[in-house]
Amino acid sequence: xxxxxxxxxxxxxxxxxxxxxxxxxxxxxxxxxxxxxxxxxxxxxxxxxxxxxxxxxxxxxxxxxxxxxxxxxxxxxxxxxxxxxxxxxxxxxxxxxxxxxxxxxxxxxxxxxxxxxxxxxxxxxxxxxxxxxxxxxxxxxxxxxxxxxxxxxxxxxxxxxxxxxxxxxxxxxxxxxxxxxxxxxxxxxxxxxxxxxxxxxxxxxxxxxxxxxxxxxxxxxxxxxxxxxxxxxxxxxxxxxxxxxxxxxxxxxxxxxxxxxxxxx
Numbered sequence: 001x002x003x004x005x006x007x008x009x010x011x012x013x014x015x016x017x018x019x020x021x022x023x024x025x026x027x028x029x030x031x032x033x034x035x036x037x038x039x040x041x042x043x044x045x046x047x048x049x050x051x052x053x054x055x056x057x058x059x060x061x062x063x064x065x066x067x068x069x070x071x072x073x074x075x076x077x078x079x080x081x082x083x084x085x086x087x088x089x090x091x092x093x094x095x096x097x098x099x100x101x102x103x104x105x106x107x108x109x110x111x112x113x114x115x116x117x118x119x120x121x122x123x124x125x126x127x128x129x130x131x132x133x134x135x136x137x138x139x140x141x142x143x144x145x146x147x148x149x150x151x152x153x154x155x156x157x158x159x160x161x162x163x164x165x166x167x168x169x170x171x172x173x174x175x176x177x178x179x180x181x182x183x184x185x186x187x188x189x190x191x192x193x194x195x196x197x198x199x200x201x202x203x204x205x206x207x208x209x210x211x212x213x214x215x216x217x218x219x220x221x222x223x224x225x226x227x228x229x230x231x232x233x234x235x236x237x238x239x240x241x242x243x244x245x246x247x248x249x250x251x252x253x254x255x256x257x258x259x260x261x262x263x264x265x
């Protein structure tokens with residue numbers, strides 16, 4: 001593909017990279033780029049980085065820019081809206097199941113002022129985003145640590161670390177969890193199991209299938225060989241890449257349920 005300039009490229013199954021997207025290194029060919037199964041890279045996306053790993057079922061929508069020198073790691077089931085910036089000059093890690101709303105900017109460096117003249121602002125540091133983090137949209141994020149399940153509401157300017165399952169808003173952000181509650185409420189394994197069984201039933205009706213290659217279980221100890229098993233307690237599944245499994249995962253995404261392969265790091 002003429003729009004991809006990479007020394008070591010690994011593409012999963014059913015990856016779609018629009019012809020107007022560009023993937024290359026910061027100075028010529030990228031060293032390593034790995035893109036997981038069923039991932040979509042949209043129109044006019046620019047990935048200008050030397051070491052990039054993107055998981056399964058990721059959507060990176062049009063005119064998003066990912067750039068930098070240090071490694072960029074994006075987990076499974078991540079959704080990136082249009083016109084976003086992900087800066088990896090200081091390194092960027094985005095966990096599984098994250099949402100980055102349109103026009104958001106995630107930064108890992110500050111650089112421009114003339115240091116010879118005495119400018120004091122020249123730094124980079126890692127941007128570390130945990131699992132299930134949601135930047136709703138139009139967010140500007142400094143190189144912070146966002147703990148699992150944290151959330152920043154639309155228009156937030158995030159300059160400090162975000163605590164697990166806390167919600168932030170404003171410029172600069174303030175913790176508004178006491179006012180609006182948390183992003184996630186506790187759900188028992190039993191409730192998750194019954195809800196997933198209902199989803200599977202809806203899916204089978206949707207695709208007009210009565211095959212039983214998909215199994216919902218409460219715990220990974222109940223996995224059955226040769227079936228696509230989904231464990232609700234730890235949100236993992238046994239990945240076989242069957243047609244039915246892939247359709248079921250797409251049916252679940254983005255809001256019904258998110259699962260990662262059992263061998264995911």
